[in-house]
Amino acid sequence: DSGVTQTPKHLITATGQRVTLRCSPRSGDLSVYWYQQSLDQGLQFLIQYYNGEERAKGNILERFSAQQFPDLHSELNLSSLELGDSALYFCASSVEQGFGTQYFGPGTRLTVL
Amino acid sequence: GENVEQHPSTLSVQEGDSAVIKCTYSDSASNYFPWYKQELGKGPQLIIDIRSNVGEKKDQRIAVTLNKTAKHFSLHITETQPEDSAVYFCASYINQFYFGTGTSLTVIP
Numbered sequence: 001d002s003g004v005t006q007t008p009k010h011l012i013t014a015t016g017q018r019v020t021l022r023c024s025p026r027s028g029d030l031s032v033y034w035y036q037q038s039l040d041q042g043l044q045f046l047i048q049y050y051n052g053e054e055r056a057k058g059n060i061l062e063r064f065s066a067q068q069f070p071d072l073h074s075e076l077n078l079s080s081l082e083l084g085d086s087a088l089y090f091c092a093s094s095v096e097q098g099f100g101t102q103y104f105g106p107g108t109r110l111t112v113l
Numbered sequence: 114g115e116n117v118e119q120h121p122s123t124l125s126v127q128e129g130d131s132a133v134i135k136c137t138y139s140d141s142a143s144n145y146f147p148w149y150k151q152e153l154g155k156g157p158q159l160i161i162d163i164r165s166n167v168g169e170k171k172d173q174r175i176a177v178t179l180n181k182t183a184k185h186f187s188l189h190i191t192e193t194q195p196e197d198s199a200v201y202f203c204a205s206y207i208n209q210f211y212f213g214t215g216t217s218l219t220v221i222p
Binding site: 042045048090 | 144145147149154155156157158159162202206208209210211212213214215
């Protein structure tokens with residue numbers, strides 16, 4: 001158990017809908033990262049927050065957004081969902097702002113029908 | 114941007130043999146290279162990492178080597194065991210993490 005929690009574990013929804021994925025980092029970790037893992041594209045970095053502020057942005061679509069709250073939990077919002085958004089979404093946390101040990105959560109499996 | 118390539122995509126070894134997974138990166142400014150193990154149904158777990166000012170690092174049966182000139186780094190697992198079977202990812206860091214495409218390792222008892 002990494003200490004990072006993600007909810008829900010599974011999510012099934014329809015095209016065009018909007019969903020919110022939630023992540024609670026390990027106690028004491030200030031950085032939260034979001035990743036998308038699909039079969040054809042591997043593990044793709046989406047976005048990082050550090051202590052409430054956006055720190056780095058990767059291949060995140062404009063339909064996706066995220067935020068980190070004062071209690072350090074983070075939410076990833078996915079809207080206007082398409083079939084291709086079906087994937088595993090992982091959250092990771094770390095103490096550091098830059099590179100350092102990341103602890104990954106168990107992931108949320110999103111299926112868009 | 115940075116590009117990380119990982120080989121092989123699949124690897125089968127007999128229990129007790131060694132396994133080697135190789136990665137190359139494109140941005141010479143990359144300064145941190147972690148390796149992750151992902152078991153079925155779980156998130157990736159860091160198993161070893163190396164910083165750009167170090168050439169080799171070892172932790173029991175696992176070692177990582179880094180050749181900055183050639184821009185490649187490798188994971189070495191010795192005395193493999195069935196529980197080493199998993200997908201392994203390399204990554205590099207330059208302002209954000211870039212991941213390789215993964216190697217599915219099977220250790221045959």
